[in-house]
Amino acid sequence: MEKLRKAVGDIVSELGPEKGSLLAILLAVQDASPESYVSEEAVNEIARLLNTSRSMVYSTASFYSEISLMPRGRHIVRLCINAPCEDAGKEEIRKALEKELGIKLGETTQDKMFSLEGVSCLGACFMSPAIKVDDKVYGDLTPAGAVRVMRELKEAAKNEHIS
Amino acid sequence: MSTFRELDGYDRVFNFGNCDSSVSLSEYQQTGGYEALRMAIGNPKQALEEICRAGLRGRGGAAFPAGLKLKMMQGNTEKQRYIVCNADEGEPGTFKDRFIMNHIPFQLLEGLTIAAILAGAENGFVYIRHEYPLAQENIKRSIAEAEAAGLLGDNILGSEFSLHLKIFSGAGSYLCGEETALLSSIEGKKGRPRVKPPFPIEKGLWGKPTLINNVETLANIPAIIAKGSAWYRTLGTEDSPGTKLISLSGDVKKRGLYEVPFGTTFREIIENFGGGMKEVFDLKAVNIGGASGVVVPPEELDCPMEYGKCAERGITIGSGAVYVMDEQRSILGNVHNRVHFFLHESCGKCTPCREGLRQVNRIIDRVTAGEASLKDIENLERFTRCMQEASFCGLGQAAGNSLLSSLKYFREEYENSCVDCVEKTSERGELC
Ligand SMILES: Cc1cc2nc3c(=O)[nH]c(=O)nc-3n(C[C@H](O)[C@H](O)[C@H](O)COP(=O)(O)O)c2cc1C
Ligand code: SF4
Numbered sequence: 260m261e262k263l264r265k266a267v268g269d270i271v272s273e274l275g276p277e278k279g280s281l282l283a284i285l286l287a288v289q290d291a292s293p294e295s296y297v298s299e300e301a302v303n304e305i306a307r308l309l310n311t312s313r314s315m316v317y318s319t320a321s322f323y324s325e326i327s328l329m330p331r332g333r334h335i336v337r338l339c340i341n342a343p344c345e346d347a348g349k350e351e352i353r354k355a356l357e358k359e360l361g362i363k364l365g366e367t368t369q370d371k372m373f374s375l376e377g378v379s380c381l382g383a384c385f386m387s388p389a390i391k392v393d394d395k396v397y398g399d400l401t402p403a404g405a406v407r408v409m410r411e412l413k414e415a416a417k418n419e420h421i422s
Numbered sequence: 423m424s425t426f427r428e429l430d431g432y433d434r435v436f437n438f439g440n441c442d443s444s445v446s447l448s449e450y451q452q453t454g455g456y457e458a459l460r461m462a463i464g465n466p467k468q469a470l471e472e473i474c475r476a477g478l479r480g481r482g483g484a485a486f487p488a489g490l491k492l493k494m495m496q497g498n499t500e501k502q503r504y505i506v507c508n509a510d511e512g513e514p515g516t517f518k519d520r521f522i523m524n525h526i527p528f529q530l531l532e533g534l535t536i537a538a539i540l541a542g543a544e545n546g547f548v549y550i551r552h553e554y555p556l557a558q559e560n561i562k563r564s565i566a567e568a569e570a571a572g573l574l575g576d577n578i579l580g581s582e583f584s585l586h587l588k589i590f591s592g593a594g595s596y597l598c599g600e601e602t603a604l605l606s607s608i609e610g611k612k613g614r615p616r617v618k619p620p621f622p623i624e625k626g627l628w629g630k631p632t633l634i635n636n637v638e639t640l641a642n643i644p645a646i647i648a649k650g651s652a653w654y655r656t657l658g659t660e661d662s663p664g665t666k667l668i669s670l671s672g673d674v675k676k677r678g679l680y681e682v683p684f685g686t687t688f689r690e691i692i693e694n695f696g697g698g699m700k701e702v703f704d705l706k707a708v709n710i711g712g713a714s715g716v717v718v719p720p721e722e723l724d725c726p727m728e729y730g731k732c733a734e735r736g737i738t739i740g741s742g743a744v745y746v747m748d749e750q751r752s753i754l755g756n757v758h759n760r761v762h763f764f765l766h767e768s769c770g771k772c773t774p775c776r777e778g779l780r781q782v783n784r785i786i787d788r789v790t791a792g793e794a795s796l797k798d799i800e801n802l803e804r805f806t807r808c809m810q811e812a813s814f815c816g817l818g819q820a821a822g823n824s825l826l827s828s829l830k831y832f833r834e835e836y837e838n839s840c841v842d843c844v845e846k847t848s849e850r851g852e853l854c
């Protein structure tokens with residue numbers, strides 16, 4: 260709790276305690292959270308520091324789909340669900356990802372490693388079907404290719420754990 | 423990314439180079455970059471005249487004359503003004519602004535700086551969607567480099583002009599691309615549209631006059647000033663001078679981003695730039711302008727990409743997304759997908775859009791499941807017309823428009839799925 264207060268405090272003082280900074284603050288708080296979300300405590304703290312109501316902060320936070328008010332996994336796998344990707348085989352990619360991760364679209368794995376989300380166009384339709392894992396876009400994807408990307412991430416996490 | 427493709431043999435506004443990386447400041451300057459800024463600082467009046475004479479129109483979708491918007495800014499006496507670059511690029515099927523930001527950031531920054539000087543704005547934002555972290559980084563770095571080189575910040579190139587730019591990240595709302603919703607978003611509120619008028623040029627960010635332009639619009643400005651409006655008008659047509667960046671996707675051989683002179687037909691875009699159809703299947707339909715654009719059959723493709731001619735045919739060039747569907751594709755599937763998109767992105771502020779989309783979704787679900795009747799299709803048409811005419815902002819209006827185009831050209835596909843279709847066609851004496 261203390262730690263969270265300090266982290267939020269640092270972010271707010273860096274970005275400025277104005278209302279115009281609210282969205283940037285929410286995104287930064289989310290980025291700083293190990294569970295990639297904006298918690299209730301964080302909302303309270305932001306409201307306090309910006310001298311505004313919690314409902315105002317919630318109202319902004321809940322409007323934007325890239326801001327999560329629920330804990331998420333360490334890696335966020337975003338599957339594009341718009342028409343060009345849909346037609347290029349998004350359903351097969353979805354099934355492969357759901358099977359590999361053992362979760363459905365919109366869920367987070369029990370070990371909090373992965374969240375799987377359906378998102379709007381990633382601006383990568385010249386290589387549909389596309390997914391984005393954290394900041395990286397993967398295009399011209401096959402179901403096998405999607406599984407490979409997930410396995411590489413799992414492998415990397417395992418190695419991190421050992422070392 | 424080597425996906426930027428172009429045809430040889432004509433002049434261009436954009437020079438993405440052949441590289442996979444971002445054109446650096448020194449590379450940009452070696453090829454004439456920042457000459458236009460010098461010229462604009464030396465003679466702002468002439469720079470504005472060139473933009474007006476060039477006939478540059480907004481590339482964000484609404485095609486408003488860019489020079490006129492600048493002149494309107496100049497007509498305002500308020501001292502505190504802003505410039506905002508709209509880099510929210512949310513229209514499904516569009517990736518042009520991403521290419522500009524990732525590959526030619528200085529061309530955008532130079533155009534932005536010139537526009538700011540002409541508009542009298544000393545502060546500004548580049549509103550970039552959250553889905554583009556690399557573009558955010560590249561523009562941030564480029565702003566810092568331009569500042570260090572005296573091309574941004576205080577007293578640009580030693581002149582009395584200054585411009586302070588900040589990046590503002592969106593957070594996954596398509597609606598925030600709408601200019602007034604975007605302003606609310608920067609102000610820390612929900613990204614909901616505001617009543618127009620007042621337009622942003624009158625009362626924009628924090629109530630101050632604000633110039634909002636799309637990335638591609640601004641990136642056109644350096645070439646117009648450096649090479650002149652007469653040169654610019656040699657590209658494109660009398661009605662629509664210059665070129666348009668086309669994001670080509672779907673069932674063509676070569677998907678990618680192309681710089682296409684206005685006046686080129688959509689068929690030429692698909693055949694000459696896209697290399698024709700990818701497989702043996704015939705072309706069934708083309709979706710022009712993204713989710714909010716129209717779906718047209720092959721017969722419409724000989725229409726030149728030109729604002730006037732397209733408007734006559736009910737085609738919206740919009741962001742320049744061209745999505746090609748072969749005969750394996752389902753129009754209903756495509757429409758279904760788009761309705762879901764709009765349902766997700768609608769802010770729910772007005773009834774025609776909020777309730778209209780719900781009703782439309784319900785009907786399309788039934789059509790897809792083969793449970794709808796022809797009466798449902800008539801209702802669908804009524805609802806979409808109502809959305810088109812009565813929605814508060816461009817989202818609902820465009821959603822209605824795009825659905826209507828599919829009904830206009832592909833009604834059979836809807837009707838063939840209806841339970842009472844046979845009766846209807848037997849009246850007409852034909853088979854489904
Ligand atoms: C729902 C909706 C979404 C929009 N999205 C964008 C966008 O992502 N990028 C953009 O430049 N313009 C977008 N626009 C258009 C803007 O409202 C505005 O017309 C444009 O930014 C003006 O710049 P321009 O004159 O240079 O085109 C959108 C409009 C609507 C109604
Ligand atoms: S048309 Fe749709 S998005 Fe626009 S204000 Fe109405 S409900 Fe909101």
Ligand code: FES
Pocket residue numbers: 339340341342343344345379380381382383384387389514515516
């Ligand atoms: S539609 Fe999937 S990346 Fe554009």
